[in-house]
Amino acid sequence: MTTLASINHTDGEVQDILEAQAVLWNHSLSYIKSMCLKCAIELRIPDAIHSQGMPATISDLLSFLSIPKTKSRHLRIMMRLLSCVGIFKSHITPSGEEAFGLSPVSQLLTTAFPGSPCSSPFILFLLDHHLVDPCHQLSRWFRISDTSTTPFEMAHGKTFWDLTGAQPELNDLLNKGMGCDSVFVMDVLKHVGREAFNGIGTLVDVGGGTGLTAAALAKEFPGLKCTVFDLPHVVNSAKKMEGIQYVGGDMFLELPPADVALLKWILHDWSDEDCVRILQRCKEAIPPKDKGGKVIVIDMVVGVGINTQTSLETQLLFDLEMMILVTGKERDENEWRELFVAAGFSDYKIISSIGLRSIIEVYP
Numbered sequence: 001m002t003t004l005a006s007i008n009h010t011d012g013e014v015q016d017i018l019e020a021q022a023v024l025w026n027h028s029l030s031y032i033k034s035m036c037l038k039c040a041i042e043l044r045i046p047d048a049i050h051s052q053g054m055p056a057t058i059s060d061l062l063s064f065l066s067i068p069k070t071k072s073r074h075l076r077i078m079m080r081l082l083s084c085v086g087i088f089k090s091h092i093t094p095s096g097e098e099a100f101g102l103s104p105v106s107q108l109l110t111t112a113f114p115g116s117p118c119s120s121p122f123i124l125f126l127l128d129h130h131l132v133d134p135c136h137q138l139s140r141w142f143r144i145s146d147t148s149t150t151p152f153e154m155a156h157g158k159t160f161w162d163l164t165g166a167q168p169e170l171n172d173l174l175n176k177g178m179g180c181d182s183v184f185v186m187d188v189l190k191h192v193g194r195e196a197f198n199g200i201g202t203l204v205d206v207g208g209g210t211g212l213t214a215a216a217l218a219k220e221f222p223g224l225k226c227t228v229f230d231l232p233h234v235v236n237s238a239k240k241m242e243g244i245q246y247v248g249g250d251m252f253l254e255l256p257p258a259d260v261a262l263l264k265w266i267l268h269d270w271s272d273e274d275c276v277r278i279l280q281r282c283k284e285a286i287p288p289k290d291k292g293g294k295v296i297v298i299d300m301v302v303g304v305g306i307n308t309q310t311s312l313e314t315q316l317l318f319d320l321e322m323m324i325l326v327t328g329k330e331r332d333e334n335e336w337r338e339l340f341v342a343a344g345f346s347d348y349k350i351i352s353s354i355g356l357r358s359i360i361e362v363y364p
């Protein structure tokens with residue numbers, strides 16, 4: 001082991017120790033990256049750059065965003081950091097000034113393209129203090145043997161679902177975040193995994209939130225009749241969309257009948273025992289396989305869709321996020337298979353991967 005306490009160390013070893021220190025500092029301060037991302041969205045910097053149509057200088061941004069000139073240096077440091085980590089792109093203007101443009105990452109944060117997916121509401125949900133605060137409870141949580149309590153519950157005194165039910169602002173943040181993800185996924189489905197939805201007569205979107213997934217599916221597949229099923233407070237606060245049926249209830253008790261039950265980003269919220277119960281309710285709601293019955297799961301399959309260090313890290317981060325907020329987890333293919341078998345399904349097929357998530361068809 002190389003430490004500075006050793007008496008004889010080579011220049012290379014000293015460099016390694018100093019590099020290790022930089023890595024440690026970087027990890028310790030990485031939350032500032034997340035918070036600057038949140039700040040950039042709240043200030044609507046991606047929209048400001050987009051509406052300018054070319055990279056924006058700091059004075060462009062100050063005047064566009066009505067930020068006092070006294071904050072010029074501060075805004076520049078934040079934009080330099082966000083460019084350094086790939087969120088914006090730094091440029092030099094013909095007159096030699098530093099300017100900031102959109103990168104493929106910040107293009108996903110603009111609201112400027114109507115009808116096209118904007119990820120900002122989902123990022124604001126992930127970075128809300130209700131979701132970030134429980135991270136401070138992690139070491140305390142590891143010391144208790146009970147796995148049914150979450151760090152979220154330790155921080156807020158309520159489960160995630162009870163708090164979203166009790167706080168309309170948090171419920172709104174969750175629903176807007178999920179809604180924008182639905183638009184994003186449905187846009188991707190036009191290119192990848194579309195075959196999973198071909199030829200379906202009726203579909204119930206279990207935990208379907210405010211119905212954006214169902215509305216996009218109904219538009220893309222004319223003739224498909226969709227029902228959105230979610231908790232009563234979610235269904236009651238949803239803006240109803242024409243042609244979509246809304247049913248409030250509890251997915252652990254009973255589901256409305258349909259040819260296909262869709263579970264998009266549901267099962268990773270729950271423990272294995274809870275997932276088996278949800279899947280059993282789905283099986284009761286659909287016809288047999290030879291009559292077209294199936295469950296479509298859209299969720300991560302750990303190890304699938306991984307081609308970079310960032311994608312590997314992101315799947316691990318989501319696994320931890322599920323551990324912190326709810327009693328769920330991200331699952332690998334073996335864990336998925338075990339759930340499907342335990343719930344009485346005969347077979348499954350991973351249809352395709354959409355980024356870090358996969359589309360799985362599960363047959364009764």
Ligand SMILES: C[S@@+](CC[C@H](N)C(=O)[O-])C[C@H]1O[C@@H](n2cnc3c(N)ncnc32)[C@H](O)[C@@H]1O
Nearest residue numbers: 178182207208209230231234249250251264265
């Ligand atoms: C992570 S969100 C996913 C929403 C939507 N499927 C999507 O991907 O955009 C989980 C959803 O499950 C719903 N939910 C939680 N517990 C439920 C229950 N017991 N019965 C029905 N829905 C429930 C939540 O209200 C929320 O809309």
